[in-house]
Amino acid sequence: MLTTSAFSLRPLPPLQFSLSLSRSLSLSKLLPPFRSRQPLPSRAHTMMNSSSTASSKTLTPDGGDRQRSQQNVVVMRHGDRIDNFEPLWAASAARPWDPPLVEAGKVRAFCTGRKLRTYLGFPIHRVLVSPFLRCIQTASEVVTALCAVDGDTLVNSDGVKIDPSKIKVSVEYGLCEMLNREAIRAGMAPKDGNFDFKISELAALLPAGTLDKSVERVYKELPQWEETVIGARTRYEQIIKALADKFPSENLLLVTHGEGVGVSVSAFLKDTTVYEVEYCAYSHLKRSISFGENRSFTAGDFEVFTSNGKTGISYYPSGAISDETLNQPDVV
Template identity: 75%
Template sequence: MDSSERQLYQNVVVMRHGDRIDNFEPQWAAAAARPWDPPLVEAGKVRAFCTGRKLRGQLGFRIHRVFVSPFLRCVQTAAEVVSALCAVDHDGVDPNHLTSQGVSIDPSKIKVSIEYGLCEMLNREAIRPNVAPKDGKFSFNISELAAMLPAGTVDHSAQKVYSELPRWEETVTGARARYMQIINALADKFPSENLLLVTHGEGVGVAFSTFMKDVTVYEVEYCAYSHLRRSISVGDKNSFTAGDFENLIPKGQIGIRYYPLSTTEDDPLV
């Protein structure tokens, strides 16, 4: 390494959203204006806020930026997690707060952006045909979604990596490639910052299995997350050289379940 370079580690946490209403209230979609875009149930907000407190207390590093899928359940999840990460209370663990309601935050701690590339797989594998838009066009009001995020945290100057949504009926293979592309693109865009990406179960599974090697993820629970890390050498004029991502699995982690593809691997994580 050149003497003018700085060596550091970049962390990227890829997290699934919280508990969505249509999985708890089967009749919700029948009367919903946007049946393909369910919100969280209250338990999902609690889970998201508590996961934010866990991330704040256990990661051992600061999250600088949060990127979030435009789907409502992800934006609501990000709002809870960011509030926990930015809580003025030093340890962020006031037992009287189970959600962001009433929590005082310091919005200068984190910048948040909505990113189309983190959206749900736009195909029949992820979205039931009977609830998908008949014309295949998914619409999002980004201004309204941004207003749901904690005041002062939204970075309005950030340019999206994906300026448009993927087209309806993208393939599963194509969606998985998209998730890998967006993880790497966002990491490369902000190499000196630690990132939290709030997305969907398939995105977390891709992040986990790609860097875990020789595993197939078969379940990702609500708010489960994968923690990726790579070395970064920063040179002059903001140039940098990045190492390969490694998947860090905290001891006792639950929420991501997988099958090893090799008999030499350890038992599946449960």
């Protein structure tokens, strides 16, 4: 049985790497690695479209009419997808581009949710999730664990009672998989380019009472098929910032794909290259928020609070690997 669970990013000579998705399929496309960039300066905003604000008890007065707080954003990869464990699944699947989780993937997602609840040190207020089925199922398990009123010893969501008022969930197209042949396997993409996500059907898979129907998506539709890798990585960086700005008084969990999780580290941690993202791996970003009058706020730069290898993400300082290592062939 295939057991690979990591999204592997092996760097090759300058601005190239090999992406191994599973033991059953190794892509040798030459792609640029995750590269970090200098953070942008702090930005001033007016709060728009946020459906709720944090309690004043969570904010510390900072002189005059301004209040200062910290915003946390957790970016998480989905759980174990079925086509990495059952290679023949896609041959008869109605939607081969949209594999569900295997049961072990649901268990991993639920247990990761319990881990977040126990060890994060702050509450998650809102979850935003890619429309791909594996991400919806991952979010469902994680949200159940985060909202559970009992069952701290359970390993799956079966029969768990929840308090749906704790977290609100929305589907966000901007968090979707890279829509290109590097990410969607050969011959699996819909021939007409229509991925046909039915939001109402996906919403029905989320824990009852958690869907926030009032939220307007940042991306009104999916990105175009055959977006470039660089374009997709830019999208992931922008959607992380846009969602944080949309809900500045809330701590967020973004459930997305391996590439998006890698970008959540490399885009905000200077001179860093991410080379592996495991199933249900997650990063933790934090920034300061200063609130003013008329729902305005000023946001600081995101800082990365994710140690190498601790939460399933492996990275190293850019330029730290020798040319000899870079030229070693992949072993899958």
